[in-house]
Amino acid sequence: MSDSATMAGRARPVVLVINGPNLNMLGTRQPEVYGHDTLDDVERLCRETAAPLGVEIDFRQSNSESEIIGWIQSARTGADAILINPAGFTSTSIAILDALLTFEGPIFECHISPLFRREEFRHLSYVSKAATAKIEGFGISGYGFAVARIAQLLKQAA
Numbered sequence: 595m596s597d598s599a600t601m602a603g604r605a606r607p608v609v610l611v612i613n614g615p616n617l618n619m620l621g622t623r624q625p626e627v628y629g630h631d632t633l634d635d636v637e638r639l640c641r642e643t644a645a646p647l648g649v650e651i652d653f654r655q656s657n658s659e660s661e662i663i664g665w666i667q668s669a670r671t672g673a674d675a676i677l678i679n680p681a682g683f684t685s686t687s688i689a690i691l692d693a694l695l696t697f698e699g700p701i702f703e704c705h706i707s708p709l710f711r712r713e714e715f716r717h718l719s720y721v722s723k724a725a726t727a728k729i730e731g732f733g734i735s736g737y738g739f740a741v742a743r744i745a746q747l748l749k750q751a752a
């Protein structure tokens with residue numbers, strides 16, 4: 595693990611969970627695609643999965659590419675792993691990819707919907723080039739699976 599990790603004096607490892615644009619609308623936004631769960635439900639799931647595994651969650655959402663890049667840069671010293679649903683920035687943002695490439699811990703990419711059977715333009719992910727693992731099509735459960743696996747990886751690396 596890098597110097598950005600748990601050894602940086604934190605009592606428990608921190609997973610920064612970043613949600614990209616329009617995910618604040620979860621629950622009312624295209625429920626036939628994304629379901630009825632809200633972003634609060636996603637946050638609760640992440641926290642409930644992380645707590646018994648001894649991991650802390652720093653949960654955020656932004657519609658701004660610039661803000662997301664700032665958070666990723668700060669994670670170099672403020673987090674041990676990143677779980678990101680880049681949403682609409684997945685297929686457009688080389689800048690988010692470049693920021694992620696500066697992060698030394700595990701990076702998990704998560705999508706609620708199954709991109710592989712959606713529109714062609716959603717199939718390209720720049721973020722995947724920096725990802726340790728990717729999970730898509732499990733609904734919001736994917737966040738829980740990702741947090742559990744990240745906790746396991748951080749424990750192994752400690």
Ligand SMILES: O=C1C[C@@](O)(C(=O)O)C[C@@H](O)[C@@H]1O
Pocket residue numbers: 615616617679680681682683684704705706707708709716
């Ligand atoms: O906003 C989103 C959400 C999404 O990342 C998902 O979680 O399924 C899929 C993206 O294509 C879309 O732009």
